[in-house]
Structures are given as structure tokens and as C-alpha cells.
Amino acid sequence: MDFNRWASLLMCSIAFANSQDMNKSACTFAHDKLTYFCSGIVDAFPSTYYGAYNIKCTGCVIPVFQPGTFPASGEIPSFNLSNSGIENITSGAFATLPKLRYLYLQNNKIFGIEPGAFKGLKQIYELNLEHNEMTYIMAGIFNGLNALAVHLGHNHIKEILPGSFDGVDQIITFNLSFNDIAILHMDSFKGLQNMEILDLQHNKICYIPLGLFQYSDVLKGLDLKGNKLRYFMPGTFSGLKRLLTINLANNEFSEFDPSLLLPMASIYYLDISRNNLFYLDSQSLHASAPTVKLLMINDNLWDCPMLTNLIRYFKGVGIDTFGTGNGRYDVTNINGIMCLLGSVTYAMPFNHYMDLVKASSDKHINYC
Numbered sequence: 001m002d003f004n005r006w007a008s009l010l011m012c013s014i015a016f017a018n019s020q021d022m023n024k025s026a027c028t029f030a031h032d033k034l035t036y037f038c039s040g041i042v043d044a045f046p047s048t049y050y051g052a053y054n055i056k057c058t059g060c061v062i063p064v065f066q067p068g069t070f071p072a073s074g075e076i077p078s079f080n081l082s083n084s085g086i087e088n089i090t091s092g093a094f095a096t097l098p099k100l101r102y103l104y105l106q107n108n109k110i111f112g113i114e115p116g117a118f119k120g121l122k123q124i125y126e127l128n129l130e131h132n133e134m135t136y137i138m139a140g141i142f143n144g145l146n147a148l149a150v151h152l153g154h155n156h157i158k159e160i161l162p163g164s165f166d167g168v169d170q171i172i173t174f175n176l177s178f179n180d181i182a183i184l185h186m187d188s189f190k191g192l193q194n195m196e197i198l199d200l201q202h203n204k205i206c207y208i209p210l211g212l213f214q215y216s217d218v219l220k221g222l223d224l225k226g227n228k229l230r231y232f233m234p235g236t237f238s239g240l241k242r243l244l245t246i247n248l249a250n251n252e253f254s255e256f257d258p259s260l261l262l263p264m265a266s267i268y269y270l271d272i273s274r275n276n277l278f279y280l281d282s283q284s285l286h287a288s289a290p291t292v293k294l295l296m297i298n299d300n301l302w303d304c305p306m307l308t309n310l311i312r313y314f315k316g317v318g319i320d321t322f323g324t325g326n327g328r329y330d331v332t333n334i335n336g337i338m339c340l341l342g343s344v345t346y347a348m349p350f351n352h353y354m355d356l357v358k359a360s361s362d363k364h365i366n367y368c
């Protein structure tokens with residue numbers, strides 16, 4: 001055999017071995033991280049035995065994740081599929097991974113999830129679907145799921161349809177923050193009777209239907225900060241017997257009737273900061289919710305006499321109104337809670353109120 005021919009044959013077989021290697025080793029094991037790093041998966045993962053190690057996809061593009069996409073079964077504790085171009089997850093997609101504790105699906109393009117997609121996942125600590133393209137929650141997509149936490153933040157969900165969670169096993173912490181939710185129905189959260197934390201901050205909710213919390217017997221934390229709530233009907237919060245904290249900051253209400261808090265037998269933290277309140281019945285608040293210990297009232301439309309009375313009264317009954325947040329100390333204030341010299345007897349846009357406070361604070365500076 002002449003040398004040239006031998007050499008080119010050799011090169012050829014090396015190239016062949018390499019290309020085979022690349023396909024074979026789509027998943028490589030990193031001992032230090034106890035993780036298989038799988039790269040370039042388009043269709044299906046290699047069907048080998050993964051043991052009880054973590055899996056992380058890098059540079060994968062998997063438009064439809066379906067049964068068979070991950071053909072192996074195993075005791076995989078954590079599966080990181082973020083940034084993998086996923087658009088759709090079909091029914092039973094993860095059925096072979098009953099031991100999964102962490103399922104990271106954030107930063108994909110998921111808009112379609114079929115009912116039963118997460119069926120069989122009974123030990124989930126965290127199911128993360130943040131930063132996807134979901135516009136609604138199709139009934140049944142969380143059927144059979146048992147999770148400590150589900151994160152759906154930063155999607156485009158507009159409405160929670162009644163019965164969306166009818167077949168859910170349980171979800172303890174449910175995070176729906178930073179969506180476009182404007183419409184809730186009385187039965188929107190039916191099926192989530194074990195839910196303890198509900199985060200709805202930064203949506204577009206302007207109205208809470210009566211009966212929404214009738215299934216929320218064990219809810220402990222409710223975050224409604226940064227919505228468009230303007231008005232609460234008596235009964236709005238009925239059902240929240242065990243609630244400990246409620247955040248209503250950064251909404252648009254100019255009245256707050258403390259008897260709304262009557263259903264909350266153990267509430268201890270209430271945040272009504274950054275609304276359009278210029279009046280608050282402090283005695284009624286204490287009488288309706290004597291368990292409240294921490295009350296955030298900053299950035300409302302207080303005048304200084306009103307704020308003085310509020311703080312005096314709350315101090316007398318052991319309610320802390322100062323918290324630890326950033327205060328406004330460059331205008332007339334009490335411990336950073338801004339107030340207007342003079343009187344406020346009607347609601348006005350917050351910016352207008354702030355201008356008034358600034359102007360009057362400047363006017364009263366005494367140079368000697």
C-alpha cells in the first residue's frame with residue numbers, strides 16, 4: 001500500500017470515528033457536577049442509562065417535547081431544559097421521570113401545553129415555566145401534578161378560566177406574577193385547596209370576583225401588589241381564614257374599608273402602600289384585624305395631621321408602620337412616610353400629590 005493512500009484512509013477513518021463520537025457523546029458526564037450535559041438535541045435524547053444524575057441541555061432546539069423525547073427512564077432528580085426552543089409539551093411528556101424534583105423550562109417559547117403534560121410528577125420541588133409565551137392556562141395541563149412550587153411568571157396569561165386546576169394533585173406555592181391577568185372567575189382557583197402562597201403581583205387585575213378565595217382555606221400569603229384594584233366588595237376576601245400576609249401595594253384604591261379584613265383570623269402583615277388613600281379608619285382597622293402587627297401605609301395621599309394621628313394610634317396598639325423599606329426623607333415626612341403640610345380631602349393622582357408635597361416642603365425651608 002502506498003503511503004498516500006494509507007494516509008488518506010487513516011484520515012478518513014479518524015474523521016468517521018470523530019463524527020460517530022460526536023453523535024454518541026451528545027451527553028457527556030461531568031463528575032464534579034453529577035450532571036449529564038447534553039448538547040445539540042433536536043429530536044430525542046440518546047437512549048442510554050442516566051442513573052440518578054442531573055441532566056442539563058445546552059444548545060438544544062426541541063420544538064415539541066413529547067413522550068419519547070426523553071426515551072430513558074430513570075431516577076433523574078433535576079432536568080434543566082431552559083433555553084431549548086421548546087414550543088409545545090404534549091401529554092405524558094415526563095411520565096418516565098417520576099423521581100424528578102426540579103424541572104426547569106424557563107426561557108423557552110412554550111405556548112402550548114397539553115392536558116396531562118406533567119402527569120406522573122409527584123415529587124416536584126420546583127416546576128419553572130417563567131419567561132415563556134403562554135397566553136392562557138388550558139384546563140388540565142397540571143393534572144396529576146404534585147408540586148411544592150410552580151412558577152409561571154413572565155408569560156402573557158390574560159385570564160384564569162374556571163376549572164383550570166380541577167385535576168391538580170397539589171401545588172403549594174403558585175407564582176403567576178408578571179403576566180397580563182385581567183380576568184378572574186369565582187372558580188379560577190378551584191382545585192388548589194392546598195395552596196399556601198399565591199403570587200399575583202404585577203398583573204392587570206382590576207376586580208376580584210366574590211368567592212374567588214372560597215377554596216383557599218390554607219392560603220398563608222397573598223401578593224396582589226402592582227395590579228389595578230380600585231374597589232373591594234364586602235366578602236372579597238372571604239375564605240382567607242389562615243392568611244398571614246397580604247400585599248395590596250401599588251394599586252389604585254382611594255378608600256379602604258378595614259372590615260374587609262374580618263375574614264382573616266390571623267393576618268399579621270398588611271401592605272396598602274402606594275395607593276390613593278387620604279383617609280384610613282385606624283380604630284376600625286385594629287378592631288377588624290387585631291392580629292395585624294406590621295402595616296405599610298407609605299406613599300399614599302396623607303396630610304401630616306392625618307398621618308400623625310394614624311401613627312400615634314397604631315403605635316399605641318403595637319402596630320409597626322415603619323417597616324424597613326426606603327423612606328422619603330427629603331420632603332415633609334414621619335420616618336420616611338411622606339405627608340403634606342395642610343390638608344388633603346380628596347383623591348388625586350399620586351404625581352400631583354408628590355409635587356404638592358415637594359413644593360410645600362421647599363417653601364417652608366427656613367434659611368437663617
Ligand SMILES: *[C@@H]1O[C@H](CO)[C@@H](O)[C@H](O)[C@H]1NC(C)=O
Pocket residue numbers: 019020022023
Ligand atoms: C449524527 O447522526 C445523524 C443520523 O442519526 C447524521 O445525519 C449526522 O450526520 C450525524 N452527525 C455527525 C456530526 O456525525
Ligand SMILES: *[C@@H]1O[C@H](CO)[C@@H](O)[C@H](O)[C@H]1NC(C)=O
Pocket residue numbers: 056057058080081082083104
Ligand atoms: C439551567 O440552565 C440555564 C442555562 O441554560 C442556567 O442559566 C440556569 O442557571 C440553570 N438552572 C439551574 C437551576 O441550574
Ligand SMILES: *[C@@H]1O[C@H](CO)[C@@H](O)[C@H](O)[C@H]1NC(C)=O
Pocket residue numbers: 064088089090111112113114138
Ligand atoms: C401544541 O399544544 C396544543 C395545546 O395547547 C395542542 O392542541 C397542539 O396539538 C400541540 N401541537 C403539537 C404539534 O403537538
Ligand SMILES: *[C@@H]1O[C@H](CO)[C@@H](O)[C@H](O)[C@H]1NC(C)=O
Pocket residue numbers: 130151153173175176177178197199
Ligand atoms: C414569583 O416570581 C417573581 C418573578 O420571578 C419573583 O420576583 C417573586 O419573588 C416570586 N414569588 C414567590 C413567592 O416566589
